[in-house]
Amino acid sequence: MNKSILGKNFVTVSLLGVLVYTASASAHNINGALGKAAGATDYYQVECFDDGTGPADRLLVEIKDLAPVAAPLISVQVTKGAIAKNTTDIVDGNATYSPTLTVNGGNGSYYLIVDKTAAKAETYNLQVHCETSDDQHTGTSEPALLQNQ
Amino acid sequence: MKHIIFKKAFVAASALTILGYVGGASAHDISGALGKSPTATDYYQLSCYDDGNGPADHLSIQVIDMAPVAKPLISVQVTKGILAGNTTDAVDGNATYSPALKMKGGDGDYAVTVDKTAAGLETYSLQYHCETSTGDHTGTGYAILANQ
Numbered sequence: 001m002n003k004s005i006l007g008k009n010f011v012t013v014s015l016l017g018v019l020v021y022t023a024s025a026s027a028h029n030i031n032g033a034l035g036k037a038a039g040a041t042d043y044y045q046v047e048c049f050d051d052g053t054g055p056a057d058r059l060l061v062e063i064k065d066l067a068p069v070a071a072p073l074i075s076v077q078v079t080k081g082a083i084a085k086n087t088t089d090i091v092d093g094n095a096t097y098s099p100t101l102t103v104n105g106g107n108g109s110y111y112l113i114v115d116k117t118a119a120k121a122e123t124y125n126l127q128v129h130c131e132t133s134d135d136q137h138t139g140t141s142e143p144a145l146l147q148n149q
Numbered sequence: 150m151k152h153i154i155f156k157k158a159f160v161a162a163s164a165l166t167i168l169g170y171v172g173g174a175s176a177h178d179i180s181g182a183l184g185k186s187p188t189a190t191d192y193y194q195l196s197c198y199d200d201g202n203g204p205a206d207h208l209s210i211q212v213i214d215m216a217p218v219a220k221p222l223i224s225v226q227v228t229k230g231i232l233a234g235n236t237t238d239a240v241d242g243n244a245t246y247s248p249a250l251k252m253k254g255g256d257g258d259y260a261v262t263v264d265k266t267a268a269g270l271e272t273y274s275l276q277y278h279c280e281t282s283t284g285d286h287t288g289t290g291y292a293i294l295a296n297q
Contacts, residue, residue, distance in 0.1 A: 038236070038237065038248065039234050039235055039236055039248070039250060041226065041233040041234050041235045042233070043228065043231065043232075043233035073222070073266050075224070075264065075266060077190065077226050077262050077264055079192065079228075079260060079262065082192065082294040082295055083192075083295065084190040084191070084192035084262045084294070084295050084297075085188045085190050086188055086190045086262070086264040087187070087188055088187065088266040088267065090266065090267055099187065099188070101188060111228065111260075113226045113228065113233050113235070113262070115224065115226060115235035115237075117222050117224060117237045117239065117266060118237065118239060146231040146233070147231055147232065147233050
């Protein structure tokens with residue numbers, strides 16, 4: 001009986017863990033739009049911090065070019081200190097994100113630029129997560145929008 | 150006679166001014182290369198300051214995608230404070246730069262990234278100048294933070 005209760009509790013706790021993680025992952029998906037101008041640029045700040053899981057080792061970022069299917073390619077560039085990297089979704093209109101970008105900058109502020117290669121309005125989905133050195137999801141702030149074009 | 154000397158001095162001074170500006174302009178062309186990886190990104194810190202011509206009003210920047218003629222498009226992104234902008238050279242292999250990006254961030258440091266949209270080696274030239282509100286060239290410096 002005790003074993004059964006323990007088993008049920010374990011399942012409940014595990015489910016809660018999954019739900020919390022899922023909610024957290026969902027919170028780090030940002031839908032954005034870039035205006036018609038070729039130079040339209042969105043700008044975000046994301047914080048990685050120790051939420052009790054452990055200090056962040058890195059920020060993971062990927063981006064997906066959403067409707068309309070159009071000529072501009074959408075990219076995201078990430079900087080932190082002297083580190084800079086970028087990733088591009090090279091196929092518009094499919095379900096695949098850009099290659100995942102791993103920026104090993106530890107805890108602190110990361111700056112994300114979302115841009116496109118040509119004129120025409122575009123929409124995108126941006127996914128970000130901070131992880132520890134042993135691949136655990138850790139403290140990740142909601143991306144703060146610094147500029148919306 | 151005095152008039153001729155004055156004219157010669159004026160021409161010499163003008164020539165020196167032009168040479169000085171060209172020297173300055175030349176110093177503000179950076180030739181760079183991006184490695185094979187699609188994530189390769191070069192990272193610069195450009196500084197605008199008053200060199201005696203007046204405080205900077207904006208940074209003007211453009212990029213040209215050089216040989217090889219290849220699939221990746223090259224872009225440059227600029228940020229300062231909460232400002233961000235970008236410009237892309239949409240045609241590889243011609244003599245035309247991307248549209249000039251003008252960021253009105255005044256004096257101070259501008260963070261500049263140069264990236265490309267796909268895998269494959271690329272080279273580029275980056276042209277940048279700090280200018281006053283009246284369009285005069287003013288103090289412009291740079292440092293490279295990451296070379297990929």
